Amino acid sequence: MHSADFRVRAPVSGRMRILYAGRQARRNPAYAVGVFILLVFALMENQLRSESYSNIDTSEVRVLSVRDSRDRHMKVKVIHQDRDVKIPNLGKSRPSRSTDKTLRNGGHKILSNRLHNSSRKLRHRKNSWQEKPILTIRFDGRLGNQMFEYAAVYAIARKKKMKIFLTRNHQLNKIFHIDESVIVRKPCGGFTNVNTPCCGYDATTLDRIQNNTCQRIFGYFQSWRYFESLLGNVRRQFTFRRNIIQTADAKLWSVVNKHKKYPSKPQHVDAVSSRMRSQKQVRVHLLQYVRRGDLMLPIRVKQGRRAAPKQFYLRAMDYFRRLHHDALFIVGSDSQQWAAENLAGPDVIVLKDMLPEVDMCILSRCNHTVMSVGTFGWWVGLLGRGRTVYYNQPFIHTSETAAMYSGYEQDFIRPGWIGMS
Structure with a gap:
């Protein structure tokens, strides 16, 4: 082999290439300059490539697989929320078989349609509330x-x-078994406000509600006429949860058992009442709800509101004593001390230190109701059984409160309830 042939033919291995380049550089300075220029360009290219990858959000980048140095390439994949985006492979690499097969078979349109459909479904889920008119208060x-x-x-x-x-x-969800079939948990992007006057029945409210958008109602709605046609459904909406019923029954059993010897094994109060009625040995349980606390504040007095006086309760108790000689009065109140001092008697029990929902559950399970003033007592009378006696002078007729409750007897008081002063 001649020397000229050795100079022309470049060695195959990497080490021999380096030796060959060094020998040629010693013999020919121009060759050394060319090798230097090539190295500079190679370094610049690597720098630009590294800068381009540095712009990628590395917080969502995971290395899926790394080949060894013999294959001289690395496969990296970027994981995004919407879809996976591949960074171009460094050097030669084996393409994905499934993607490559799809593309070879003319699957560009299929992939495009899939991306379009997925983005459309995402937008539909995001704005699905717009297709459901929602009402809240x-x-x-x-x-x-x-x-x-x-x-x-x-x-x-x-x-x-x-x-x-x-x-x-x-x-309300924690106290009652609210019907889940009419409830949604995801709100609208925005609600249109609808204001209603306080505090009686407003016949125009229903007409101002549009069933093609999302609306929020403002008002107290202290009238049974809003839900008159669905009264049975409303009663079922306000079925107490089991834990509240158990607490109320245990308390009611304990106070009743002090006045009458029932079977030693505690049972459901309704079952006991039904059993004892058949034997004509049970007392009639009557509830009284006494509201005084906030009604005695100066601002309430200035508005013309009245708390039911002691004479009203005594008169109502005498009314039921004439009807039922074995009546037992169970009193719930926000002024327990006043009730204990003014309504005391051998057939009167004042509930103490009970939660409002437990108080309501206990009182609603009695036979008859004595209602003073306010919405709490109103619901006790509606959810309870038997007769309901109410205080019929809850405000001064020439006061600000009288103007707000101009239809008090028609809108607030249920037909058949008995008014007393």
Whole structure:
């Protein structure tokens, strides 16, 4: 082999290439300059490539597989929320068989359609609330007011064929078995506000509710006329949860057992009452709800509100004593000390230190109702059984409150209830 042939033929292995390049550089300085220029360009290309990859969000990049140095390439995949995006492979690499097969068979349109359909489904799920008209209400007041508000919005939604938005952790959800078939948990992107006057029945409210959009109602709705046609459904909406019923039954059993010897083994109060009635040995349980606390505040007095006086309760108790000689009065109140001092008697028991929902459950399981003033007592009378006696002078007739409750007897008081002063 001649020397010229050795100079022309480049060696195959990497080490021999380096030796060959060094020998040629010593013999020919121009060759050394060319090798240097090539190295500079190679370094610049690597720098540009590294900068282009540095722009990628590495927080969502995971290395899926790394080949060894013999194959001289690395396969990297970027994981995004919507779809997977591949970074171009470094050097030669084996393409994905499934993707390559799809593309070879003319699958570009198929892949494009899949991406379009997935993005369209995503947009549909994101804006699905727009296809469902939802009705909600701004809940104000305490338990009795909130029950009125929910009952009204429930009836309006049923008539308008709409859904109700109610959060899962709302107070009413924790106390009652609210019907889940009319409830949605995801709110609208925005609600249109609908204001209603306080506090009686407004016949125009139903007409102002549009069943093609999402709306929020403002108002107290202290009238049974909003849900008159769905009264049975509303009663079922306000079925107490089991834990509250158990607590109420245990308390009712304990106070009743102090006045009458029932079987030693505790049973459900209704079952005991039914059994003992057949033997004509049971007392009639009557409830009284005494509301005084907030009604005695100066601002309430200035508005013309009145708390039921002691004479009203005594008169109502005498009325039921004439009807039932074995009556037992169970009193719930926000002023327990006043009730114990003014309504004391051998047939009177004042409930103490009970939660409002437990109080309501106990009182609603009695035979008859004596209602003073307010929405709490109203719901006790509706959910209970038997006769209901109410205080018929809850405000001064020339006061601000009288103007708000101009239809008190028609809108608030149920037909058949007995008024006393």
